[in-house]
Amino acid sequence: MKAAILYGAHDFRIEEIETPSINDDQCLVDVKACGVCHSEIHQWEKTLDGLEYPRFIGHEIAGIIKATGKNISEFNVGDRVAVWTDGTGYAEQAAVDSRFIFKLNDEISFAEALAEPIGCTTNGVLKAGLELDQTVALVGTGFMGLIMIQELKLMGLKKIIAIDVRKEMLDLAEKLSADVVLNPLKEDANAAIKNLTNGKGVDAAFEVGGNEKTLNMAANITRMEGKLVIFGFHPGARKIDDLGYWNWMAFDIVNAHFRNVDTIYKGTKIGMNLLNDRKINMKPLVTHSFELKEIEKAFEAANTKPEGFVKAVIVNE
Numbered sequence: 001m002k003a004a005i006l007y008g009a010h011d012f013r014i015e016e017i018e019t020p021s022i023n024d025d026q027c028l029v030d031v032k033a034c035g036v037c038h039s040e041i042h043q044w045e046k047t048l049d050g051l052e053y054p055r056f057i058g059h060e061i062a063g064i065i066k067a068t069g070k071n072i073s074e075f076n077v078g079d080r081v082a083v084w085t086d087g088t089g090y091a092e093q094a095a096v097d098s099r100f101i102f103k104l105n106d107e108i109s110f111a112e113a114l115a116e117p118i119g120c121t122t123n124g125v126l127k128a129g130l131e132l133d134q135t136v137a138l139v140g141t142g143f144m145g146l147i148m149i150q151e152l153k154l155m156g157l158k159k160i161i162a163i164d165v166r167k168e169m170l171d172l173a174e175k176l177s178a179d180v181v182l183n184p185l186k187e188d189a190n191a192a193i194k195n196l197t198n199g200k201g202v203d204a205a206f207e208v209g210g211n212e213k214t215l216n217m218a219a220n221i222t223r224m225e226g227k228l229v230i231f232g233f234h235p236g237a238r239k240i241d242d243l244g245y246w247n248w249m250a251f252d253i254v255n256a257h258f259r260n261v262d263t264i265y266k267g268t269k270i271g272m273n274l275l276n277d278r279k280i281n282m283k284p285l286v287t288h289s290f291e292l293k294e295i296e297k298a299f300e301a302a303n304t305k306p307e308g309f310v311k312a313v314i315v316n317e
Helices: 038-045 115-128 143-153 167-175 188-196 213-219 243-249 263-278 292-304
Strands: 002-006 012-016 026-035 060-068 082-083 093-097 101-103 134-138 161-165 180-181 202-207 224-230 252-255 288-291 312-315
Touching: 002 292, 012 060, 012 161, 012 243, 026 082, 026 213, 026 292, 038 167, 038 292, 060 093, 060 101, 060 288, 082 180, 082 263, 101 263, 115 143, 115 202, 115 224, 134 143, 134 213, 143 161, 161 188, 167 180, 188 213, 202 213, 224 243, 288 292, 292 312
Parallel strands: 134 161, 134 202, 161 180, 202 224, 224 252, 288 312
Antiparallel strands: 002 012, 026 060, 026 093, 026 312, 060 082, 082 101
């Protein structure tokens, strides 16, 4: 089969490798789509010390089951599925443990069925422990934030505030149920939120952008003893403007990242049920598609975010 192997910075190579074998508890999946994840960009942009190259990555997979192991009874050859895996997705086939395979309704395209990010946002919302009638802000409403807005809407919150510097992201956020949208390049977002919350700040702020600016802004708009939910991916060092302020404000700091496989499974199962029931709309979020041989272009788009960009997906016809 063909696979894209990352040899270093800006150096994906399409190679012919052996189709993976499966054990009795696995399925072989024909990969029809694999999303380009923000968490992978840093290892493509630079050759990083501490990471082993060449690397076989890609973990946002959807496709069709091609073969099943002897112990598999819940899936059949030909089933449309989304899967969770920790790599090997930029290829024509992938071997996947059956526990992390989720059936996909016929009307949902493979490009929409990105189980891993949906599982992440679902677990992030659950871990935040929100209550009815609370006001919540998302700082950074790219792909993950736009999924999360839809899930937050299901929680019965009083108000959802979307903050981003790209107009097209705010337009999408509004269409996907954000109650208020703010662009900090064009208005004083901190002051606007104070006005919206009687001077207190939001009950919970989700930091989704994954950089110092979004991290510090999230802290600045959160009320005393409110929840500061760190959901964005931070691959390097970050400087907190004023840790003393964080301490004085007595924030409930929630690290919305997960390593326990049972937690990952739970969130992904719930999220995929929401997708299959059309409670989450992924269609407007998948904006750029590329063939496997164009993977460098896909990563470049994900890195530079051209106008209208939300998500890049590698597709295999």
